[in-house]
Amino acid sequence: MTAIDPHGGKLVSRMTQKAAGGALTVTISDDLANDVENIADGIFSPLEGFLSQADFESVVKRGRLASDLPWTVPIVLDVDKETATKMKQAGDVALKTAQGPEFAVLHVEEVYTFDKQATSQSVYGTTDQNHPGVAKTLSMNEYLVGGKIDYTVRPGDDPIRKYRMTPEQTRKAFSDAGWKSVVAFQTRNPPHVAHEMLQKTSLTTHDGVFVNPLIGKKKSGDFADDVILESYIAMIDNYYPKNRCILGTLHTEMRYAGPKEAIHHAIMRQNYGCTNIIIGRDHAGVGKYYSPFAAQEIFSDYTDLVIEPIFFPAFYYCRKCLTFTNERACPHSPEFHEQISGTKMRSMIDAGQAPSEFILRPEVSKVIMGHKKPFVD
Template identity: 70%
Template sequence: MSEENSIKPHGGKLVNRITKADPVGLDSITITEDLANDVENIADGIFSPLEGFLGQQDFENVVSKGRLTNGLAWTIPTVLDVDQETATKLKESGDVLLKNPEGIGVAILHVEETFTFDKENTSKGVYGTTDSSHPGVAKTLSMKDYLVGGKIDYIQRPEETEIRKYRLSPTQTREAFAKAGWKTIVAFQTRNPPHVAHEMLQKTSITTRDGVFVNPIIGKKKSGDFVDEVIVKCYETMIKHYYPENRCKLGTLHTEMKYAGPKEAIHHAIMRQNYGCTHIIIGRDHAGVGNFYDPFAAQKIFNDYPELEISPVFFPAFFYCRKCLTYTNPKACPHDDDAKEQISGTKLREMIQNGQAPSEFILRPEVSKVILDSSHPFVD
């Protein structure tokens, strides 16, 4: 793809930490599947400009200012936590092999430093709260006491699985966009199957742009969220039945939802800039959970990061209005709630668990069928 037709990666260049280094003789530690995914994301440049786990100065700057020490925007700490005994060993050994839960050595970590951190201060800085009912705070408070900083070299990808078949690197997405002839690409972040309102929001966004990159999060989610396999199958179905050819690209992003609201909205934008997207849709309560964030906080935070090359596309809530006879939003529709086809996540789960299909103005019938046919549509 010619450079003049592509948006620059965050920090100016795509990181590539894929190597053929030999891990023979190295001590090893086992990391979680989600952390193994993030190590792969670092290696592929999805997390550009990061080349590994944050060191202490960068970590503290991200928590307090939402930026790396060099001033580049970065809002979600990417870290490896270990106990004191492991931290001491790692500091002495220098290099360590990182194994995924299947026992595959995926990367070599070049240990540069180990340090302790304040979990409550970290929670407040990233999530805006220390309330342990927030899933991100609960995870932070349960972390081990030491963090390890250092660059990684990625040596072995996990086996290909059905859920990984749509995983794409920024090099691959940029090539795909170029092949499609797209110069303006709007990213759509999601952790749910597509409501018809989401579909309409995407289609409204590409009316004046070349295509949409639908990029569901695949990874650990909270109880009650849809499982990854259902999300992917629903999007396959929607794109097959309701999108014109060469206007929508599906690719999965394998990382854990943080539910960090505005801070995560910036993180989501940075990753999609690295993929080569020129725009990202930021809707109501983007990456939020419960009532922890103002519904439009994730839109307002972009005022603090004007230097990002990717442009946010802001939308209020979308819904079908039976009086307007169209999908619309509060800025354009004067009618009261009785005229609006809307459904809460809780109500949608109840209907599905009872074998009921929601209104066709909420979910496409083909999408409803995918969900209803699943024996296990929700995270326990």
């Protein structure tokens, strides 16, 4: 096992062999079902279910649970008034998705309302409805249901889910590899060369890197999940030492909460057993809602986190230095820089033009260009 403790000191497990029955069955989205599984596996430790009112209000006001433990992104179940009343009366409620069987039981403890504007402002730093997180919050039902969950039936395997790892599995894998220091890398994009440089730079002073792409709901124009995963497999197979990198998928939706989501990402990776997490420029950002290094600056408010962030400036290729570098190490003017931009990469791919080797490894470029629809509609 790695030396780092889970967030809150104990790895939560809400898996059970009991049947997922209840007096009432409620259908939830696939993304919310993923988060119920994340609760059960301890990825969201110390949460044992959906937030109580006291915890929810504390997260919104302070970015911490009522116990004062850091927590910045509310994990909640929203329902309409009629469903809320039925759930409160039922007590134990079975959860299912539209296409799947009952997979979990929610032990209803309380039902409460919430302020959508205040929640948006706190979590996303804005109430602008053009922000995808704000738009989702404003479209939520009026009532939230708090209570612990018990998870009973996992969904069937698919080509992507087979890469999903629980904290128990990652901690064992890190231990088996002999790693004491593990750097997490969060991503929602295929790996351009700058990402590779960030990861490999961290490997010069740490035992291993845990590449943990986020699989789940994303905004239109983001890369599709299968493209992201296949691209990372191609990069790791061709450019990484076999004993220095582990690939595992994280199944949850992007919130685009910028700095608040950076803390959330760090907490999840601590639960996986990572000692560090790379926080780069505009981590978990969208548009121009956050300053480029806001996600790094917020960590000064969370010095009680056990996992330690690693801050990097943006990397680029310098034709004068003849290497990938950054502003801290390169003295040359922008005319020598090959900037590596996700926006630029998407534009080239949309135009059917393969990005240069200064942006994408050829093996990664081949994967992306081989997909007819590499982006989310």
